Amino acid sequence: MHGKCFRRGTKMDEQRVISVAASALGKRCDSFELFFLRKNGISVEARGKKIESLVNSNESGLAIRVVKDGRLGFSYTTALSEDGIRDAVRIALASSVASPLEQAPFSKVFEISHIEWEARDLSWSGIGVEKKIGLALQMESVALSTSPLVSGVKKVRYEDEDRYVRIVNSYGLDLSFESTIYECSALVIASNGDESKIALDFGFSHTFDGLKFEDVARNASLKAVSLLGGRSVKSARLPIILESSVSAELLEVFVKGFYGNNVYKGKSKVADLLGKKVYHTSLNLVDDPLLKDGYRSSPFDGEGTPTHRKYVIRDGTIENWLLDNYFGHLLGTESNGSSRRDTVLEPPSIGISNLYVIPGHATSDLFREMWNGIYITSVYGVHTINPVTCDFSLGAEGILVERGMKTRPVCGIVISGNLHDIFGGDILIGDRLVFFGNVGSPEILLPDVSISGC
Structure with missing residues (x-):
C-alpha cells in the first residue's frame, strides 16, 4: 500500500514541499500527516591499507498518511517536484480504500520535551x-x-x-x-x-x-x-555471565514481546501479564528517548507524539507496553511515544529508542558469585530465536571461569533456554552499562543454563 514517482521537475525546498502537499490534500480526506526527511552522510570502508568503498549519500523524501472515511492510506515520494508530490497525494488517497476501517487519529499538538544536550554537531x-x-x-x-x-x-x-x-x-x-x-x-x-x-x-x-x-x-x-586456543566443555547445566554485547543482542529480541502490536495480536508470551511481577526483582528495563548522547534520542516519535523515559519492566514487574497511536487505541489507551520511522519508504511502526538495563552490582561480584562457569562473549544465530516464545538455542564462544577467575577460551558450545524464564530466575546484574547502538546492557549472570558441548 504505497506509491512512488520519479517525474521530472524542479526540486523544491522543504517548506514548499509541505505547502504543496497540504494544498493538494485540502479537504479530500478527514485528516493527514506529512513526514519530511532529509539525510546526508558518508560511509568509508578500508582493508589492506586502502579504501575499498566510499559512498556519499544525500536523500530527501516525503511520506504521506491520510485518513479518509475512517480508512488509512499511505504513499511516499523522493521526487520532490509539484508533479511528484501531487501523484503521491493521489496514491495515498486511493490506497485508503483497501485499509481496515478502525484507525486511530494522528497525534495532536502537545508540549514537547526539550533535549538538554546538543544532538547536532555544528561542525x-x-x-x-x-x-x-x-x-x-x-x-x-x-x-x-x-x-x-x-x-x-x-x-x-x-x-x-x-x-x-x-x-x-x-x-x-x-x-x-x-x-x-x-x-x-x-x-x-x-x-x-x-x-x-x-x-x-x-x-x-x-x-x-x-x-x-x-x-x-x-x-x-x-x-x-x-578466543584463540578455545576448546569445548562437557555438556552440563552451568552458570554463565553474558558479556554486555551478548546481553544487548538478546534484549533486542526479548523486548519485541512488549510491542503493542505483538501484544494485541497475541504474539507475545506475556500479553496478559501487564502489572504482574514476572521477572527477578533486580531486572529494570528502560526505554529512554531523551537519554543524553543516546543513539536514537528524539523529543518526539515517528508520529509526533512527545517522548519520555519509561520503564518497560520495573523491579521485575511489567509496567508498560511500547505503544503508537494505532495500537494504543486498540488496547484501550494511548501512545506513549514509541513509534519509530527511519525512512519515508514505509509507514511508522512500533520500536525502541534507547533501551537499556539499569546497572546493579560490581562486575567482580558476578564472577565471585558464579565461581565456576563460562563468560559468554559471542553468540551465533540470534535471528533464529522465536520472537513469540523467546526459546533459544545459540552457538556460543567465551572464556572458562574457574574459582572466579578467567582461565581459558571456550568454543564449540550451544546455550539453550527461554529468555522469559532465565530473566525470571535468580539473575545478578553488573554495573558496567555499555551501549551497542540503541541497546545497552551490563554483564548479566544467569545461574543455570543448559550447555551442550563435547
Missing part, C-alpha cells in the same frame, strides 16, 4: 572527506598493531549521518528535529597456526571528536585474540 559540514578516510585507515593500523596474533582486518568502517525530520499534520502539529551521528566498526581476524578467530567492535558519538575509533579497533583485536 559536521566542515569535516573533510580526507579526515574521514584517514580515520578509517588509522583504525586498521591500530587493529593490526595491537597484537602479533592479529593476522588481518576483514573490514573497518566509518559512517556519519546528518538527519533532519519534520512532521506536520492537519491537527496543527508542526515539529522538527535535527541530529548528527558518527559510527565506526572493526572486524578483525586473529590467527595462531591453522586456527583463526574473528571479532567485531562498534562505537558511536554525536560529535566527531567524541568517536573513540582507536578503542574500537583495539577492542576488536583483543577480543579476537582472546
Whole structure:
C-alpha cells in the first residue's frame, strides 16, 4: 500500500514541499500527516591499507498518511517536484480504500520535551572527506598493531549521518528535529597456526571528536585474540555471565514481546501479564528517548507524539507496553511515544529508542558469585530465536571461569533456554552499562543454563 514517482521537475525546498502537499490534500480526506526527511552522510570502508568503498549519500523524501472515511492510506515520494508530490497525494488517497476501517487519529499538538544536550554537531559540514578516510585507515593500523596474533582486518568502517525530520499534520502539529551521528566498526581476524578467530567492535558519538575509533579497533583485536586456543566443555547445566554485547543482542529480541502490536495480536508470551511481577526483582528495563548522547534520542516519535523515559519492566514487574497511536487505541489507551520511522519508504511502526538495563552490582561480584562457569562473549544465530516464545538455542564462544577467575577460551558450545524464564530466575546484574547502538546492557549472570558441548 504505497506509491512512488520519479517525474521530472524542479526540486523544491522543504517548506514548499509541505505547502504543496497540504494544498493538494485540502479537504479530500478527514485528516493527514506529512513526514519530511532529509539525510546526508558518508560511509568509508578500508582493508589492506586502502579504501575499498566510499559512498556519499544525500536523500530527501516525503511520506504521506491520510485518513479518509475512517480508512488509512499511505504513499511516499523522493521526487520532490509539484508533479511528484501531487501523484503521491493521489496514491495515498486511493490506497485508503483497501485499509481496515478502525484507525486511530494522528497525534495532536502537545508540549514537547526539550533535549538538554546538543544532538547536532555544528561542525559536521566542515569535516573533510580526507579526515574521514584517514580515520578509517588509522583504525586498521591500530587493529593490526595491537597484537602479533592479529593476522588481518576483514573490514573497518566509518559512517556519519546528518538527519533532519519534520512532521506536520492537519491537527496543527508542526515539529522538527535535527541530529548528527558518527559510527565506526572493526572486524578483525586473529590467527595462531591453522586456527583463526574473528571479532567485531562498534562505537558511536554525536560529535566527531567524541568517536573513540582507536578503542574500537583495539577492542576488536583483543577480543579476537582472546578466543584463540578455545576448546569445548562437557555438556552440563552451568552458570554463565553474558558479556554486555551478548546481553544487548538478546534484549533486542526479548523486548519485541512488549510491542503493542505483538501484544494485541497475541504474539507475545506475556500479553496478559501487564502489572504482574514476572521477572527477578533486580531486572529494570528502560526505554529512554531523551537519554543524553543516546543513539536514537528524539523529543518526539515517528508520529509526533512527545517522548519520555519509561520503564518497560520495573523491579521485575511489567509496567508498560511500547505503544503508537494505532495500537494504543486498540488496547484501550494511548501512545506513549514509541513509534519509530527511519525512512519515508514505509509507514511508522512500533520500536525502541534507547533501551537499556539499569546497572546493579560490581562486575567482580558476578564472577565471585558464579565461581565456576563460562563468560559468554559471542553468540551465533540470534535471528533464529522465536520472537513469540523467546526459546533459544545459540552457538556460543567465551572464556572458562574457574574459582572466579578467567582461565581459558571456550568454543564449540550451544546455550539453550527461554529468555522469559532465565530473566525470571535468580539473575545478578553488573554495573558496567555499555551501549551497542540503541541497546545497552551490563554483564548479566544467569545461574543455570543448559550447555551442550563435547
